[in-house]
Amino acid sequence: MQEEHYSDFAQALVDWFGKQGRDYPWRRTTDPWAILVSEVMLQQTTIPTVLARYEAWLAQFPTPASLAAADEQAALRSWEGLGYYRRVRSLRAAAIALCEQHGGRFPGDEAALRALPGIGDYTVGALLSFAWNRPAPLVDANVSRVFARVFNDPTPVDSPAGRRRHWELAARLVHPGNPRAYNSALMELGQTLCTTGSPTCLLCPVRAYCTATNPEELPVKLPKKEITAIEHWDIWHCTADGLLMEKQPDGRRHEGMYRLPRRAAEEIADLPHLCDQKYSVTRYKVTRHLHRADTATPQAGECYIPLADLSHTPMASPDRKLVQKYLPR
Ligand code: SF4
Numbered sequence: 001m002q003e004e005h006y007s008d009f010a011q012a013l014v015d016w017f018g019k020q021g022r023d024y025p026w027r028r029t030t031d032p033w034a035i036l037v038s039e040v041m042l043q044q045t046t047i048p049t050v051l052a053r054y055e056a057w058l059a060q061f062p063t064p065a066s067l068a069a070a071d072e073q074a075a076l077r078s079w080e081g082l083g084y085y086r087r088v089r090s091l092r093a094a095a096i097a098l099c100e101q102h103g104g105r106f107p108g109d110e111a112a113l114r115a116l117p118g119i120g121d122y123t124v125g126a127l128l129s130f131a132w133n134r135p136a137p138l139v140d141a142n143v144s145r146v147f148a149r150v151f152n153d154p155t156p157v158d159s160p161a162g163r164r165r166h167w168e169l170a171a172r173l174v175h176p177g178n179p180r181a182y183n184s185a186l187m188e189l190g191q192t193l194c195t196t197g198s199p200t201c202l203l204c205p206v207r208a209y210c211t212a213t214n215p216e217e218l219p220v221k222l223p224k225k226e227i228t229a230i231e232h233w234d235i236w237h238c239t240a241d242g243l244l245m246e247k248q249p250d251g252r253r254h255e256g257m258y259r260l261p262r263r264a265a266e267e268i269a270d271l272p273h274l275c276d277q278k279y280s281v282t283r284y285k286v287t288r289h290l291h292r293a294d295t296a297t298p299q300a301g302e303c304y305i306p307l308a309d310l311s312h313t314p315m316a317s318p319d320r321k322l323v324q325k326y327l328p329r
Helices: 003-020 032-042 047-060 064-069 072-078 086-103 108-113 121-132 141-150 160-173 177-191 306-310 319-328
Strands: 228-236 242-247 273-281 284-292 302-305
Touching: 032 047, 032 108, 032 121, 032 228, 072 086, 072 306, 086 273, 108 121, 121 160, 121 177, 141 160, 177 228, 242 306, 273 319, 284 319, 302 306
Parallel strands: 228 284
Antiparallel strands: 242 302, 273 284
16 A cells, blocks of 8 residues: 555545444443453453453453452452453453552553553553544554555564564554544454455455455465474362362462362373363363372362352363363252
8 A cells, every 4th residue: 555545544444434333342431441351351352252241340340449459369260261361360460550550540641551560562552542542553463464465565464573564554554533443443344354364355445545466365474383282181089178179370371270180190090081171272282181089189289179169269161161060069
């Protein structure tokens, strides 16, 4: 796209969004807390899943102060089903910083926002444009795909050069008068028409400016990391004291959460086999073999959780499913 068309491109997106923009609860608010929560949830979770949880979660934690006052276990428990629990930890850290440093309110200036825990370029752009309608750049995977095609750019979008170029473009292209609608439109174009694979160019509001010759082949990405298969052997040991579980230590992916205890394969191979559970996490394909143990010696970090407490004990979805399946009724 030629530079002389930048402002027409931005205006075409804003006009299209005015007529066709989707209605989401986070688009009906300018409350920076509600916007931050939606952006954090949407980072690695699909829109339908977020829609099912967003308003109930906000009703539980309607302000930074409400989340700052909750203990970490309650915050983790509230996030179950959304996955990637470090997000709620960093949301809580941001809420605590807002309360301690800004009286529970959001600072309006960019440097102070950027200093909050877990707030990076994308979130700053989202807060400034969606909460305050300020012309701030914003790039996510959808925006990158649109830029790669509009500019017919073969630079890998996930390379440092690709990322730098797209953030520079985003800053130059943002609509000065209506950045809120413009940034929403750009992301929505990537979600609805300029999609992965075959885009729907015939309906595209910026088709006149797009220079993609083979849009199906864009964006280019760096080669993917290989999927690694891993296996775990876990035990189900339930007694009158409760279910034996292991608390994840600091520094682990699920820090502060509980999971079924892990054992060496040869140690539990002869115990009754309950099930094999398969799931994927990032680039790992996990197979978990669960065996029932009638006796067990608790190891470091392991303890019995009374059955009545399991419903509010934080655990990742795979563990929650097993607990719900095998818990005595
Ligand atoms: S014309 Fe097609 S490839 Fe270009 S931005 Fe629109 S949907 Fe994407």
